[in-house]
Amino acid sequence: MPKSKIKNVVIVGGGTAGWMTASLLAKVLGKTLNITLVESDDIGIVGVGEATIPPIVNFNRAIGIDEKEFINVTKGTIKLGIEFNHWHKDGERYMHAFGSIGKKFPFCDFHHFWQKHQQLQNGSDHIDGSSFWDYSLNYQAAKQGKFVPISHIPKTNLPGLAYAYHFDAGLYAKFLRKHAESLGVKRIEGTITDIAQDHQSGDIKNLTLEDGTTITGDLFIDCTGLAAILIEKTLSTGYDDYSHWLPCNRAIAVPCEKTDTIEPYTRSTAHKVGWQWRIPLQHRTGNGLVYSSKHMSDEEAKTLLLKNIDGKPLADPKIISFQTGRRRKQWNKNVIAIGLSSGFFEPLEATNIHLIQTAATRLVKFFPHHGINLEEVNEFNRQSKTESEGIRDFIILHYKLNNRGDSEFWRACQRMDVPKSLINKIQLFKKTGKVFCHPNDLFTEIAWQQVMIGQGNVPEDHHPLVDTLSKAQLDDLMKDLKTLINRTVEKMPSHNEFLHSL
Ligand code: FAD
Secondary structure (H helix, E strand, O other), rough: OOOOOOOOOEEEEEHHHHHHHHHHHHHOOOOOOOOEEEEOOOOOOOOOEEEOOHHHHHHHHHOOOOOOHHHHHOOOOEEEEEEEEOOOOEEEEEEEEOOOOOOOOOOOOHHHHHHHHHHHOOOOOOHHHHHHHHHHHHHHHHOOOOOOOOOOOOOOEEEEOOOOOOOHHHHHHHHHHHHHHHHOEEEOOOOEEEEEOOOOOOOEEEEEEOOOOOOOOEEEEEEEOHHHHOOOHHHOEEEEEEOOOOOEEEEEEEEOOOOOOOOOOOEEEEEOOOEEEEEEEOOOOEEEEEEEEOOOOOOHHHHHHHHOOOOEEEOOOOOEEEEEEEEEEEEEOOOEHHHHHHHEEEOOOOOOOHHHHHHHHHHHHHOOOOOOHHHHHHHHHHHHHHHOOOHHHHHHHHOOOOOOOOOHHHHHHHHHHOHHHHHHHHHHHHOOOOOOOOOOOOHHHHHHHHHHHHHOOOOOOOHHHHHHOOOHHHHHHHHHHHHHHHHHHHHOEEHHHHHHOO
């Protein structure tokens, strides 16, 4: 690999991935680099990807975005979690609420206390998962349509609300473009028709646009979405296919008129084949059906989606085909793939924009200013693989633990062999109530507990620490927590009022 200084960075693609990467690079390393972004108005952006997870709040802060302006410009709303309807069984629902549940204890998590309390209440080993979320501030605020940013429950050391955003993807890309250009990023409009490689190293040397303009660079960031024109079409990097675990390969998306009350959470509703998202924005509601073309035709999907939206459609439904999986190497030669060009797990837990954020952050940390080292590339790729596999397992969990059985699609998901790491987690939780995550895992123990309990994998045992409390002490603990949470939510303004206040 060549060891020449890296000074000229070319970002190819101006969707969420391109402009997020451009903004972070410019903010942190802009003084030492020339950053160019090429995008094609003729091709456009994928235009979906409107739900996020809490770390985006830090990303926006890091690149210097004002939250109020961002929410206003992108027609954004607050997201406190994802409600899963009919995922376990028809008629059942639960939430993956962000933030904590109950109270933090050393040695064992809150759900062990909740579980023993449930058993004592019911006088049996039967656990009814419905009340676990009585102890989630995020859940209670979400379901009551309340929001105000609070870091703590007043007069306690219990954490406040953890939140993310829903936003209009097109408006976010435009907003970031303005921001990145103000930080010195040079934008070139045009469609790339030719890509030249160095004969010896295979590195990308330059790109040629339709009008004949040539763009040279030292490092290229492939943000060309599902087209992946550098990392795959040019470098043939290869793809690890996850479709045997994550079988959906199509989405059909349509916005519709907004509802009066704007709920501060995403809704994911399982259907006979696949599931439907509902993302409330200030000016419209985003909807989409994610399905498997093996089990449902595009026409059936369109009918099902249009039958299940809140209001008048505002555009024609748009079909997007994808293959779940990830690029074998996120960094190959002098190309780093960020965004959909690096892979796609499907949108169930809204992890893809987050993966843009972590890849761009990793790029800054690993920035090869004196030239590319193989060791650095390998470590970058190792970290991104580990991160992706943790997220992949968490998404598979939802499918594997379904108890629907009303179609071959869901029955196949129940039967499928899943990664061993996931089987171990499911079984350990069932037998002991314990779940352990690595410090760098995106989804914490509390996220896993909610999905496992919500999907019916309720533990058979609890931690012995719980038995050190008497029944009266346990009752008091649960009652006090519930009261604190209810009182706090009662005093919050509605989510609509919060948005108006901006
Ligand atoms: P794109 O938006 O497709 O941008 C590609 C860019 O490359 C464009 O600017 C295009 O013009 C340019 N380009 C391509 N070819 C050329 C060429 N030859 N010359 C010049 N320019 C070129 N993520 C989440 O986090 N949350 C979600 O809720 C979520 N929902 C999703 C739902 C669906 C159905 C899908 C498919 C994805 C979803 N995602 C979600 C993922 C999210 O949409 C993407 O991660 C995000 O939009 C980034 O896309 P991108 O920038 O990689 O690609």
